[in-house]
Amino acid sequence: MKKLLVLTGGGDCPGLNAVIRGIVKAASQTDEWKVYGSIEAFNGVINEPNEIVRLTNKKIQGIHVKGGTILKTTNKGNPLEFPIKKKDGTWGTKNISKDLVKKIKKLGFDAVINIGGDGSQKISQALYEKGLNIVGVPKTIDNDLSATDVTFGFSTAVQIATDSFDKLVTTAESHHRVMIMEVMGRDAGWIALHTAIAGGAELCLIPEIPFDLKVILKKIKKRYKKGKGFVNIVIAEGAMEKGGESSGEQATDVGDAHKKLAGIGNYLRTRLEEMGCPAQIRTTTLGHIQRGGTPIAFDRILASSMGVKAFELVAEKQFGKMVAYQNYGLTQVTLEEAVATYNHVNLDHYLIKTARSLGISFGD
Numbered sequence: 001m002k003k004l005l006v007l008t009g010g011g012d013c014p015g016l017n018a019v020i021r022g023i024v025k026a027a028s029q030t031d032e033w034k035v036y037g038s039i040e041a042f043n044g045v046i047n048e049p050n051e052i053v054r055l056t057n058k059k060i061q062g063i064h065v066k067g068g069t070i071l072k073t074t075n076k077g078n079p080l081e082f083p084i085k086k087k088d089g090t091w092g093t094k095n096i097s098k099d100l101v102k103k104i105k106k107l108g109f110d111a112v113i114n115i116g117g118d119g120s121q122k123i124s125q126a127l128y129e130k131g132l133n134i135v136g137v138p139k140t141i142d143n144d145l146s147a148t149d150v151t152f153g154f155s156t157a158v159q160i161a162t163d164s165f166d167k168l169v170t171t172a173e174s175h176h177r178v179m180i181m182e183v184m185g186r187d188a189g190w191i192a193l194h195t196a197i198a199g200g201a202e203l204c205l206i207p208e209i210p211f212d213l214k215v216i217l218k219k220i221k222k223r224y225k226k227g228k229g230f231v232n233i234v235i236a237e238g239a240m241e242k243g244g245e246s247s248g249e250q251a252t253d254v255g256d257a258h259k260k261l262a263g264i265g266n267y268l269r270t271r272l273e274e275m276g277c278p279a280q281i282r283t284t285t286l287g288h289i290q291r292g293g294t295p296i297a298f299d300r301i302l303a304s305s306m307g308v309k310a311f312e313l314v315a316e317k318q319f320g321k322m323v324a325y326q327n328y329g330l331t332q333v334t335l336e337e338a339v340a341t342y343n344h345v346n347l348d349h350y351l352i353k354t355a356r357s358l359g360i361s362f363g364d
Contacts, residue, residue: 006035008115009041009120010075017067046096065294098130124335125339133319138306138322144342156293157184161183172230176280177282181233181284181286193352201232202360204233205236205362210364212364215363306325318332322334
């Protein structure tokens with residue numbers, strides 16, 4: 001009997017459990033594989049004692065409708081830069097990928113499925129180069145993997161953001177206010193762009209198009225020129241002013257190398273007020289609300305299909321590959337292809353053109 005290890009890394013998102021269920025269900029159709037899960041990404045393997053659980057049909061029953069991941073996740077266990085405490089008490093990092101591959105093999109695992117985003121798949125590629133039989137499944141609400149047309153979890157995040165935006169539109173209209181809603185999007189503005197079009201925003205501010213405060217204020221004043229108006233703005237957390245940088249602070253948690261983005265919505269509000277904005281301004285930051293909750297039907301279907309496809313790749317020994325959704329069908333690409341190009345919003349993308357034709361300003 002062969003052993004398959006499954007793990008979820010990076011930020012959580014709706015649909016992770018559906019992928020896990022898809023893998024286990026597909027594997028159970030054969031008599032050749034047993035599936036196990038590593039708790040908190042590769043930390044379940046690295047930790048002593050190991051935190052590895054058997055994934056049976058009973059264990060995964062009904063989990064496809066639940067948000068989060070039954071295997072838990074972390075962004076603080078990168079084996080390529082694993083946190084190591086030095087003799088002087090300070091923390092440094094060490095590449096433990098070679099030892100990790102040896103340990104996985106020593107534990108008797110014949111293959112690994114790594115469910116994660118851009119960072120997780122870069123880890124997958126590095127481990128594959130060290131001789132690990134590994135397959136990737138793309139996961140990110142930011143939709144920032146260019147090798148796949150869409151990632152599971154993204155559509156649910158957009159739906160959550162749009163539902164929230166719809167509610168802000170009515171209160172903005174009632175109070176004649178400017179409403180700023182900050183959504184996730186570190187380096188790519190896909191959530192903000194989709195939400196702005198779906199919700200009918202006046203302004204959409206994304207990382208790919210640095211904004212000009214004077215342009216934004218002019219747009220707002222134009223809306224109020226004929227009397228009592230209202231304005232709704234969607235802004236991605238990674239958006240920035242021309243000549244500026246994204247708002248946030250470097251993480252202080254050991255093992256977390258990310259800059260914690262936050263505050264661009266409030267920054268925009270403060271600057272507009274200083275510049276004499278003619279209306280009251282309120283801000284709402286959705287934050288992790290976008291990551292939680294029940295995945296919508298599309299994401300459940302996509303995630304389940306990706307789980308099944310990932311197991312098929314394992315069974316066919318097509319390692320070093322990542323599942324991809326392209327042209328309304330599932331295929332596979334090499335891990336190297338998967339992480340070669342970051343999926344920024346292209347400035348000539350049809351949705352950028354659509355938004356501009358609808359009168360949505362990008363503050364440029």
